[in-house]
Amino acid sequence: MPRFLPMLLCILMIGFAAIAQADQNDPRLDEMFARLQETDSRLEAQTLEQNIWAIWFTSTNEEVNRLMDQGSTAMNQGDMATAIGAFSKIIALAPDFAEGWNRRATALYMIGDFDGSRADVAKTLALEPRHFGALSGLGLINAAEDKGEAAIDAWQKALEVNPNMSTVQQNIEDMKAKLADDNI
Numbered sequence: 738m739p740r741f742l743p744m745l746l747c748i749l750m751i752g753f754a755a756i757a758q759a760d761q762n763d764p765r766l767d768e769m770f771a772r773l774q775e776t777d778s779r780l781e782a783q784t785l786e787q788n789i790w791a792i793w794f795t796s797t798n799e800e801v802n803r804l805m806d807q808g809s810t811a812m813n814q815g816d817m818a819t820a821i822g823a824f825s826k827i828i829a830l831a832p833d834f835a836e837g838w839n840r841r842a843t844a845l846y847m848i849g850d851f852d853g854s855r856a857d858v859a860k861t862l863a864l865e866p867r868h869f870g871a872l873s874g875l876g877l878i879n880a881a882e883d884k885g886e887a888a889i890d891a892w893q894k895a896l897e898v899n900p901n902m903s904t905v906q907q908n909i910e911d912m913k914a915k916l917a918d919d920n921i
Contacts (some may be wrong), residue, residue, distance in 0.1 A: 752769055760836065761798055761834075761864055766875050769785050769834050770789075770899075773786075776901070786901070789899040792834055793836045793839075793865070796834055798831055798833060801830055801837070804827045805823075805826070805827060807819070809825070811823060812840070812844050817847055818847070820841075824840045824844060825841060827840075829842075835864035838857045838860040839858070839868060842856075852861075854874070858878070873895045873902065876890075876905070879891055880908070889909055889913065893909065896909075
């Protein structure tokens with residue numbers, strides 16, 4: 738029996754490593770976020786963003802991954818009812834999986850349910866405070882509700898996490914110009 742102990746420990750360690758390499762709790766994220774702060778290379782920043790999104794989208798639960806694919810495909814095709822249903826099932830199966838909440842927040846935003854979207858963004862950020870996508874989405878919700886200062890605040894928080902988001906920087910500049918025009 739003792740001769741199997743090293744093999745068992747190795748299998749357990751591999752299993753734990755696989756678990757650690759999924760979702761917002763993946764230990765590789767800390768280094769990626771640190772590099773986002775340091776890099777001056779747009780290419781490196783884009784690669785880091787893609788890697789972060791890939792980790793956020795990955796679950797150790799295959800059913801969650803299947804539903805994520807189903808919901809994302811439906812959302813890309815404009816079928817928000819199917820997308821929201823798939824993301825809601827993810828949330829029921831894995832309530833601590835931040836990207837399920839974030840994807841449903843996006844779909845709810847797209848149908849104009851800003852209150853529902855804002856609630857799901859809040860849950861996303863509670864699970865992953867560095868979720869620059871959710872912070873950017875919060876800015877879009879605030880902008881859609883004519884809350885310009887709140888939109889700018891959310892976008893600035895997104896840039897604090899990921900200073901390489903040129904679209905978010907442009908959103909801030911556009912909102913500042915709009916607010917200035919509104920005050921004339």
